[in-house]
Amino acid sequence: MSTLANQTPSQSYASMLSRLALQIKTWGKALGFAQVGICDTDLTAEEAKLQAWLDKGFHGEMAYMATHGMMRARPQELHPGTVRVISVRMDYLPPEAGFATNLTDPNLGYISRYAGGRDYHKLIRARLKKLGDQISAELVSLGFDAADFRPFVDSAPVLERPLAEKAGIGWTGKHSLILNHEAGSWFFLGELLINLPLPVDIPIQEGCNTCVACITSCPTGAIVEPYVVDGRRCISYLTIELQGAIPEEFRPLMGNRIYGCDDCQLACPINRQAPLTEETDFHIRPQLKQPDLLSLFAWSEAEFLKQTEGSAIRRIGHKRWLRNIAVALGNAPASPRIIAALNARNHSEDIDEIVREHIEWALNAQQSRLAESAATEQQKARRKTERMVRIIEKGLPRDA
Numbered sequence: 232m233s234t235l236a237n238q239t240p241s242q243s244y245a246s247m248l249s250r251l252a253l254q255i256k257t258w259g260k261a262l263g264f265a266q267v268g269i270c271d272t273d274l275t276a277e278e279a280k281l282q283a284w285l286d287k288g289f290h291g292e293m294a295y296m297a298t299h300g301m302m303r304a305r306p307q308e309l310h311p312g313t314v315r316v317i318s319v320r321m322d323y324l325p326p327e328a329g330f331a332t333n334l335t336d337p338n339l340g341y342i343s344r345y346a347g348g349r350d351y352h353k354l355i356r357a358r359l360k361k362l363g364d365q366i367s368a369e370l371v372s373l374g375f376d377a378a379d380f381r382p383f384v385d386s387a388p389v390l391e392r393p394l395a396e397k398a399g400i401g402w403t404g405k406h407s408l409i410l411n412h413e414a415g416s417w418f419f420l421g422e423l424l425i426n427l428p429l430p431v432d433i434p435i436q437e438g439c440n441t442c443v444a445c446i447t448s449c450p451t452g453a454i455v456e457p458y459v460v461d462g463r464r465c466i467s468y469l470t471i472e473l474q475g476a477i478p479e480e481f482r483p484l485m486g487n488r489i490y491g492c493d494d495c496q497l498a499c500p501i502n503r504q505a506p507l508t509e510e511t512d513f514h515i516r517p518q519l520k521q522p523d524l525l526s527l528f529a530w531s532e533a534e535f536l537k538q539t540e541g542s543a544i545r546r547i548g549h550k551r552w553l554r555n556i557a558v559a560l561g562n563a564p565a566s567p568r569i570i571a572a573l574n575a576r577n578h579s580e581d582i583d584e585i586v587r588e589h590i591e592w593a594l595n596a597q598q599s600r601l602a603e604s605a606a607t608e609q610q611k612a613r614r615k616t617e618r619m620v621r622i623i624e625k626g627l628p629r630d631a
């Protein structure tokens with residue numbers, strides 16, 4: 232182990248770690264991470280909250296949330312030897328997000344803005360691996376052992392948000408996402424679990440104050456209390472995670488959201504100044520920007536796979552894609568074209584049972600709306616005739 236002049240080995244190791252922590256932040260930024268923070272692995276305070284969430288069944292069909300139990304709150308069990316977590320933030324807000332245009336036109340499909348470009352998992356994991364390699368190379372050049380590290384993004388059984396909060400990336404908003412005044416909440420999180428006792432960062436203080444905008448704007452009432460999301464009610468879960476039928480009570484509330492949901496983030500005042508992503512990979516593909524529901528519904532499985540290549544959307548598969556679009560078509564204004572498209576898909580040979588059930592729901596919704604609008608038209612015509620009759624009765628000249 233190398234030492235610096237006039238320092239004991241432990242002093243020199245500690246000062247090397249302090250310098251390294253600063254370098255890690257610089258390297259992280261060069262790799263495209265907008266923020267890099269460091270924390271220890273102690274999440275004991277979170278265990279009871281995680282257990283309560285699981286006990287209430289808020290994970291729904293996401294069995295993976297329960298399978299790993301408390302390992303989620305124990306990063307040192309996930310990768311033995313881990314003493315620190317390097318938490319990173321990567322911004323994904325794309326330019327020309329067109330949130331309002333897309334949400335207000337019920338004939339378009341709304342795709343959550345994190346999913347319009349390339350799948351973030353591989354990209355972030357590869358950059359974290361580079362960061363780990365850089366740390367190891369530096370250690371070796373200084374005469375120390377290489378670091379033992381493991382990168383994680385999203386799919387890891389670890390509580391990414393509480394770790395990010397400890398590492399000073401942001402505070403936990405009432406929607407349960409991490410946010411801060413500079414970045415809002417439009418970012419992904421990733422972690423490098425590492426065996427180096429690096430100096431840790433200080434958490435920032437919560438800034439939601441009395442605001443409850445995310446809670447009141449959630450279309451399905453999924454934020455059941457501040458900081459707690461009942462996954463089973465969240466449109467992100469209903470459209471992405473849930474394999475089976477979408478409970479009927481939520482279908483009318485989903486509107487045209489066919490993949491994920493951004494409403495709690497759109498309502499958040501802290502997001503007004505959020506920066507755009509610097510990753511062109513996260514820009515929305517033209518075909519997913521303001522896609523016409525009927526065009527998306529017409530995609531064959533081969534077309535779906537082609538159009539969503541390299542995107543996170545591909546993971547839900549063609550059946551769930553059709554299921555979600557069927558719900559949005561059921562919520563769209565009454566239209567004979569929509570009814571024809573639903574009927575055509577319903578009579579295709581390889582139709583899946585779950586998709587069929589959603590199509591039938593959509594057909595019912597469309598037909599009753601069509602009947603309602605026909606009734607409204609009839610009513611309007613009747614009222615006009617009645618008015619005309621009153622005019623006549625009042626004494627139209629030469630009415631004899």
Ligand code: B12
Pocket residue numbers: 277280281284293296343344345384385386387388389390391392393403406407408409410416417418419420421457458459460462465467468472490491492493495
């Ligand atoms: C399962 C999951 C989901 C589920 C469940 C959501 C949930 N809130 O748990 C579903 C499918 C619904 C979902 C949706 C979304 N997700 Co998600 N999801 C995850 C995943 C894989 C695990 C989350 C988890 O552990 N949940 C269990 C609960 C118990 O944990 P928690 O919500 O963090 O709960 C803590 C707080 O509630 C807190 N708490 C409880 N009471 C109190 C009280 C106070 C005062 C405080 C401060 C805290 C507090 O304690 C709990 C335990 O620590 C993570 C990745 C990961 N491995 O962490 C991504 C992740 C959280 N998701 C992410 C994203 C982007 C989304 C969506 C925005 C996607 C979209 N646009 O459709 C939505 C947002 C919905 C929402 N408001 O949460 C990002 C969040 C990034 C960020 N800025 O925070 C993550 C981190 C993925 C990533 N790597 O970037 N997700």
Ligand code: SF4
Pocket residue numbers: 406448449450451452453454460464465466467491492493494495496
């Ligand atoms: S993502 Fe949508 S459905 Fe889920 S909590 Fe946020 S607003 Fe509610």
Ligand code: SF4
Pocket residue numbers: 404405406410438439442443444445446495498499500501
């Ligand atoms: S909408 Fe309000 S309460 Fe919700 S996360 Fe943003 S600031 Fe916090």
